[in-house]
Amino acid sequence: MASPDFDSPWSSLTYEELSKSFNVKYEEIKIGMDETFREKYTAPFCQSCSVPRPPPFPSKMQSKNNNLVKLPESFLTSVPKETKQTWDKLFKQGCAADVCVVTENEAIIPAHFIVLNVASPVLGKFLTESKVINGYRYIKIPGVPYEAVYAFIRFLYSSCYEVKEMKKYTLHLLVLSHCYAVPSLKRVCEQILEQDFLTPENMIDVLQLARKCDASRLSFICTRMVVRDFKTISGTEGWKAMTLADSALEQELLGLVVEADSSKQERLKKVEEKKVYLQLYEAMEALLHIFQDGCRTIGPRDKVLKGNQVACNFPACQGLETLVRHFSICKTRVPGGCAQCKRAWQLLELHSCMCNDPDNCKVPLCRKFKVKMSTQSKKDAAKWKLLVSKVVAAKIALGPFSPRQSVYY
DSSP states (O other), X not given: OOOTTOOOTTTTOOXXXXXXXXXXXXXXXXXXXXXXXXXXXXXXHHHHOOOOOOXXXXXXXXXXXXXXXXXXXXXXXXXXXXXXXXXXXXXXXXXTOXXXXXXXXXXXXXXXXXXXXXXXXXXXXXXHHSOEXXXXXXXXXXXXXXXXXXXXXXXXXXSOOOHXXXXXXXXXXXXXXXXXXXXXXXXXXXXXXXXXXOOTTTHHHHHHHHHHTTOXXXXXXXXXXXXXXXXXXXXXXXXXXXXXXXHHHHHHHHHHHHHXXXXXXXXXXXXXXXXXXXXXXXXXXXXHIIIIIIOXXXXXXXXXXXXXXXXXXXXXXXXXXXXXHHHHHOSOOOBTTBHHHHHHHHHHHHHHHHOSOTTTOOSTTHHXXXXXXXXXXXXXXXXXXXXXXXXXXXXXXXXXXXXXXXXXX
């Protein structure tokens, strides 16, 4: 806005005169300007003036340096604290408000149509369709306490909220954020519910609300907690009310519990199987230790047994000591006739399946079992091959660090 004391030749002109002064007919001037006029008046001027040379183009090094000082994206997208305070102040003071938000107890919260329309398109559509009375658009949000509606409208302005009120009315705000399509508020509500609100008593209620409000993360967390602590949650009042009102959800949760229990049993079974296969592998290494290296307690096959020495610390050696001693003195030695001998025969046969050098192997019956394998059926051969693969896989799963460099793989 110009000052009245400013002395200017344009100050006494009207708007029409000012417009005419700028309305220059360039075509007429151009037509009257011939070549002689141009040479007479423009040539001496162009010859006398000295035009400075333009500055050089920026080098590649300068371009790289410009990229280095680029501001981080998080800094560019952050909102200053002062800006939030300004919008929060605008909401609280209600200056030039043109919307009246009516709550359940007929209380009125002043707001601005342009802000609500931008922050929530759904709310803006309702306001557009509402009637204007005395310059104000009225919209009623029923079924929600006044404090929750106030916190909701305030969040639309500045994304600010009081932690105490947010925690108290989280469920109401979650519903409002879903109904009026405010995803940022929904994320805040989900985070508060996940951290401070979930208990076995309200787990089912929050789960049902999360599904209706399309809060997928919150729904997943509640479902996982129901499966993990089904015994406690199934005894709450929320579960009993859910069984009467929503039998489909009950059947779904029961199915997930049964599936999780089956998966758990399957995992435990696989863990036990891996333990057995690992024990078999340790038994194979113990056989090599006993008959090839020479155990302090048992000794190799070409030496007399030493029963008066302390057993060595090699894995599985102590377990095989009794079995090997029995196998060396048992008179039966018939597979099926003696349980301990049968077990020894199976271990020796498994070693033969895994051994890569039967001609030089010192483990008893290794070469004999190799010859026997060439005549056995395909079914038996496949069975032994599968067992060998699982035993070796159990050892590989432990990693490359082993007290003994094995010869089996």
